[in-house]
Amino acid sequence: MTRDLQLLVDNLRAGNMRALSRVLSLIEDGGIDSTRCLELLYPHTGRASVIGITGAPGAGKSTLVDQLAAALVSKNKKVGILAVDPTSPFTGGALLGDRIRMNHSAAREGVFIRSMASRGALGGLAPRTAEAIFALDAAGYDSILVETVGVGQGEVEIIRTSDTVIVVLVPGMGDSVQALKAGILEIADIFTINKADYEGAARLRKELLSLLSLGEKSSWQPPIVQTVASEGKGIDELLAAVEEHRKWSDSSGAAVTRRSQLLQQTFERHLSEELLCRVKRHADEQHLLPQIQQALAARKQDPISAADALIADFLKSRDSSFSPSPPAPKKKRGKTKQQDSR
């Protein structure tokens, strides 16, 4: 197994796109193969420039990403795009529409594109963006564009995996107020007013400047770049601003801080997910879940006590030997198996 994974990672490093896709699928699935893969990938990471693009739906992010990718390719950069949707599977349709359009352009230009959605349904786990970035980074992509669908909290966390965050606004959507409320001022390294040929672009710029003047002072003042992505206008200016920000990040130490925060977050998330995975496996093996669900539904036990009881049972029952988590079990629910037959 490990030897196969080593081969897979070697192929990924050699530029094999199929190997990259396979690794990304492993990462999305989670489990032991994912963990091993990431361990193998990790020494080869830390080189790529990660650019995050976020903003309200309808702001033209996909078109902008498409144009940025094309511009980077023309500068001989190897470009990967991660389109991330942390919201419910219900949004799949909208995202798919964007992807179909972008895939067309990508096929033409040799850009690698991958969509990532929330894992699991309601209350699902966040997409493994940081881990996917490791894979693209190890595969030699110079520039990784991370695009999110919206601007909620899930998106904010995803976008923080980037070295440079571009927040896309458009005139006439009440964006300046929205920006404040969604905590966007805080995360933006660069603002882009897209569709800058629309009415209200000048007013939006003015509002944004006045909001920025209220914010905390830093040695980096987020520039405001005007673009008309659908016509390719302003893209070079935007890339220049990204370059400028990267230089500042490197010299000020901000880049190091941000990346080590990202590693810390990835650590904490894996910690949390792995623990939950193990306890759930225990509950599954011991057939505890049906009775817990029944007790909850009948309001015979409160959810807090039920969780504490399950943790107690897990800690009591397990032997102290360490074995990393196997991949999520594929077996069907409710199937009864002898414990000793495994």
Add this chain to the structure above:
Amino acid sequence: MTRDLQLLVDNLRAGNMRALSRVLSLIEDGGIDSTRCLELLYPHTGRASVIGITGAPGAGKSTLVDQLAAALVSKNKKVGILAVDPTSPFTGGALLGDRIRMNHSAAREGVFIRSMASRGALGGLAPRTAEAIFALDAAGYDSILVETVGVGQGEVEIIRTSDTVIVVLVPGMGDSVQALKAGILEIADIFTINKADYEGAARLRKELLSLLSLGEKSSWQPPIVQTVASEGKGIDELLAAVEEHRKWSDSSGAAVTRRSQLLQQTFERHLSEELLCRVKRHADEQHLLPQIQQALAARKQDPISAADALIADFLKSRDSSFSPSPPAPKKKRGKTKQQDSR
């Protein structure tokens, strides 16, 4: 300790607002007191009607909630409001502004208001909305209005704690498209077109109807109510729609299903948080965190292996006796203590 908590819960049940505030603070803090409190509260819950209000920033949700609360009070209902912000602490200011306005009205009308924000900073834990609802429910509030700041994934999860979800749209914000993207169609039991005196209200209604016709058919068709919250218009119609939805939920069994899903989610969340809390406490007690952080920052270890190693250490070291998690330690970081001095 337990006797004090019993007294606190008794006071809460007797209608003491200070006791309710204290309990809500305990719940927000988490830890053993919170767990014990929830166990004591739980048998007294299940009676309140929970109404969730969500929608884009600027849609006038706070004014609408204000008006709904006043209308419910005039029907002799005891009303509690939970204003929930799952986004970063940065939004505190915006939320605070809303709250100041609402508190004014609340003081006049005897409505209990509580703001809840994300716990912890970046990547922080979601506000404990479900648990806060238990507290208000046990305190005898007939109607609990849960208002969110925006419409991201965090908000969607919070709003699902409600028996009836009202999604607020306003004309001229490109809302129909936004609604589709944020998965809102799926969660809305009732749509409100607020600021219905603005231009474009009729068009928004038409677009919404055509989107709804594409959705899955259910025995409940979300009605679209037009309001002008700032003038109190349409509030009675909105409450009538809520009542209608409640009747349908009760008779169709949807209410039971939704509440048992909520209990299941609360169970899973507590499971996850409690596990993480215990492992972090172990790491803290063993002074493991500084070296993990150092190894991560220096890129000597990847975050996935680091997490697995910590879990192994936790499981190896602990004795099998069960002790619920104490409240988060208040001691300062980096302080070195003899293990045996505790």
